[in-house]
Amino acid sequence: MSACAETDGVARVADTVRLRLRITGLVQGVGFRPEVARIAADHGVTGFVFNASGAVHCEFEGPGERVAAALVRLRDAPPPLARIDAIDVETTAPQGDTTFAIRHSDDATTTAARTLVSPDIAVCADCLRELFDPNDRRYLHPFITCTNCGPRYTVITDLPYDRPATTMAGFAMCQACAVEYADPTDRRFHAQTIACPQCGPTLRWHGPGDGPPVAAAAAALRGGSIVAIKGIGGYHLACRADDDAALATLRQRKNRPAKPFAVMTADIEGARRIAEVDDAAARSLNAPAAPIVLVPARPGTLSPLVAPGLRDVGVMVAYSPLHHLLFAALGTGALVMTSANQGGSPIVYRDGDLDWIDGLADAVLTHDRPIHVPCEDSVVAIDDDGAELPVRRSRGYAPLPVGLGGAAGNRPTVLATGGDLKTTFALTGPDGRAHLSSHLGDMADPRTQQCFTTAVDHLSFMTGRHAELVACDLHPGYATSRWAQRRGGRVRAVQHHHAHAAALLAEHGRLGDPVVAVTYDGTGYGTDGTIWGGELLAISDPTRFTRVAHLAPFALPGGDGAVRQPARIAVDLLLRAGLTGIDDLPPAAAIGPVGMNILSQQLRRQLGCVATTSMGRLFDAVASLLGVCQEVSYEGQAAVELEHLARTARSRPTLDFAWDGAVLDPAPVIAALAAGMRAGADRAGLAAAFHDAVVRATVRAATDTVAAAGITTVGLTGGVFVNRLLLTGIAAGLRSRGLEVLTHRVVPCNDGGLALGQAAVAAASFSECIEERSGQCASESPAR
Structure with missing residues (x-):
């Protein structure tokens, strides 16, 4: 029964009534029970409240109109850090309580259901004021906190959330703190991290x-x-x-x-x-x-x-x-x-x-x-509308869940292991929500892999969820994919860009809606065994996609070595654009005469050359061609520096990709940029022209593909969309053509959001496509 419907009924009853409430959501570790006690006192109702695994349980007793008012206030004005997902209400027989009590947590409640764990929260204004008040007993205490602020996720060891289930368990409260802790009118009532200079950490x-x-x-x-x-x-x-x-x-x-x-x-x-x-x-x-x-x-x-x-x-x-x-x-x-x-x-x-x-x-x-x-x-970054664009979702946000959409109760428990860089994982359950881990780092480091395992075990314990199915990236070389295989059991490999698109749809609650997803990133293993990254995918079912368009393939000479030295990619693109005698251009200077001789032979014979359609690698190559970045020491460096240069442009020429209805070919753009460099054109203007060309080409390709597919929604996802020039330009161009545009607001567009998409695809396909231990699901359409 909904809280609203029950409230309407209670409001008409003048006699004593009693309501039993079960409140789920982010309701532990956020001062929820003290606030319920204050609401009860303010409205003159009796009863009790206590924490249990999975929920807060509360009973209100009193005149009907008072109970109704208390319920409305609880629903509409919970504590600042709380997030109520549902209030289940039932009427029960009055018990004649004379007070309202906060009871001890119900430790006997099954751990199969768990409440949400609060993220860590910045120190609040009240605590900050006390911190610098010489008359306050917590003056200059480095661990001042209350029910409205402080560490949560990083100190909780078990649920229900009580002091013995935190890393504060070893600090016995002094008498003054104990009095505050037990006083329902105090801001630190049942604040599990309560401490002061006499009893707290040092x-x-x-x-x-x-x-x-x-x-x-x-x-x-x-x-x-x-x-x-x-x-x-x-x-x-x-x-x-x-x-x-x-x-x-x-x-x-x-x-x-x-x-x-x-x-x-x-x-x-x-x-x-x-x-x-x-x-x-x-x-x-x-x-x-x-x-x-x-x-x-x-x-x-x-x-x-x-x-x-x-x-x-x-x-x-x-x-x-x-x-x-x-x-x-x-x-x-x-x-x-x-x-x-x-x-x-x-x-x-x-x-x-x-x-x-x-x-x-x-x-x-x-x-x-x-x-x-x-x-x-x-x-986070801030877009032109003042909204947050998540770049890394960790402290303050993790491990809050994201809904996958659809009906609850019929979903498997899925552990999604994410990517190898910006690694996060996701854990889903029957309630249709995915709990997302904090940022864990680069899985190439064995210590990160150890932390990954520990974090998975911890979140599984905290949520009471144990995976029936593990989802991982299709790339067999990813450490997260190998981790999934070692774990054993059922494994579902999800194509990288499919997962990006599914993450975007999941955060918007649009899984199952038809969309053309523009998925631009650096590296993603394609269903044809090549490296994708400049893809337009048509999706009408969460478990399937069709690759409707992509960037024209080019080479990564030396594989990962080309990622670190983008001049190699630039040389390949220059040759594909029909240019010869390129020794006067920055990529050749960066490689040197001997290196250019070796590279030329390598490209001519296609030895050690990995084919790719990566938009991220195209940005790297253009950064090299314009002399912006020749050695990449961190992921995305060349593209970030290219965007920075483009933002300084005062004017720019007009450049265009070739487009045949299925393939975006950068050859004309590469040729024009080379001519501009030889003519001594302003590099900032050339960088801006390249961005403009990508915007126009993407808008045209997406517009054509949605028209052919009868779709009116376009999604923008993948790590390249951290570039706000690109994101803003493409979104504006598509909207000007009457199309709905979805962009990320909850999880990052980069691989930090990948696990959410993997979980969504795996959960949706559980009954129709499960691979034992390894292999590729046939639901992905083959490459063009």
Whole structure:
């Protein structure tokens, strides 16, 4: 029975009534029971509330109109961090209660049903005010928290969510905290992470200098040191964001020559001093999730080594009490805050694993509150409409589920292992929702694979779900695919771009709706054994797709070596465009005479050349052709730098792909760009012209294919759509033609959202296409 219908009935009853409520959703670890108790007190009703695995149970008793009003308020004004999915209501016999009680959690309830686990939340304004109030007993306490803020996902060890089921179990509450914990009128009523200087965790400093740990860390940072700082979900490596020498050292130690670093400021005013933060970006920075937000940097405010060669910088504001204390000790300024790891390895989150970053930090600021599961910072961009575009979905968002759409109760439990880069996994169940893990890193690192297994086991335990089917990428070489095979049982391999498209449809609740999905990324194993990445897929059933159009194939000479040295790809594209005598162009200069001789023979004989239709690799090749980037040290570097250059253009020529109704051929564009370089044309204008050409070609191809298929919806997905010039241009062009356009708002367009799509496809096809241990499902149509 719905809450609304029951409320209408109760409102007409003047006599004493009693309602039994079962509330599901994100209702534990968010101050839900205390809020229910306050609602009951405000409306003069009696009864009780308690946590159980899977739900909060509550009973309200009193005059009908009071019970009705309490139910309406609970439904319409839950605690700020709560998310109610459903309230099941039934009428029961009055019991004559004289008070409203918060009961202990029902530990006997079966673990087959679990409530949602809250993500970690930034420190709230009330706690922040107390943190710097000399008259407050938690003055300068680095672990101040309440029911409205603080760590959740990273400290919860079991459900129901009570203090013994957190990493705070080893810290006995002092008398003052115990009084607050038991007082229904207090903001810390049943706040499981409650602590104070007398009973809570403590900081430790391992480094030069004496005195309090925060002051010692601030002094070290001011002096140019690199400090490892234990945060909410793991360790950061921190240094001053205006210190060239410190940043050069950090880059050398991490072997990270160019990949941008994130920057943290004390507050939104500090963020505005170093970057162009508009109202939309400010909303994201100040949101409870407190993600890293990509915004344009203000010239001259940061070291050029923070984000070499780029316009945008990733900014976040202090989100933990420790961060705020550190900035108070430092004064004004910004700190680089990057994950404490070597490139591609998992973030360090346990003190026992600090040897993973030996030699990276000069000192360590740590504490004795354990982190149960790691969680990296989330990253978002802001589109032209002020909406968030997820780039990395982690702290503040994970492990909240995403609905798959369709009826609940008839779905298998699926574990989807995602991709090899930006790895996340998904775990679904009969309720039609997929729980998404936090960002785990690059699965090429064995330590990431170990963390992956641990994280899967933990989320399975927390959700009470054990997979009947494992979904993985079709690529047999992916570490996540091999992990799925080693696990055993039923395995469903899902084609990479099909999974991207399904993830987009799932987050919009549109699985099963007909769509043409424009799927542009760097690398995805195709059903023909080649590398795809510039695909238009027609989908009318979640389990099947038809490859209706794609980019013209070209070569990756040397396979992965060409990804790191895009000049090799550029040479192949120049030759395919009919150009000869290309030694005067940047790709040839980057390779050198000897290398060009070897490459020419390799291309002529097609030795070690992998065929691809990748739009991401085309962007890399154009970046090389224009002399923007010749050595790629992090994923997407060449394309990101090309987009940055294009944004600076004042004018540009008009270039066009060839289009035959099924294949987009970049040969005319490549030839025109080469001619422009030889003529000394403005490189920014050429970069912008290339972007414009991709936009026009995509709009034309998508418009033609939807017309042929009788479809009116186009989806834009894949890692290339992190490029906002491309995303905005293509979306606007399609909408101007009367088409509906779907873009990502919940999961990333890149491989960080891949697991959701794999889970959606596997769940939908469970009854019709299950492969034992290995193999390819026949539901994918063959390549053209």
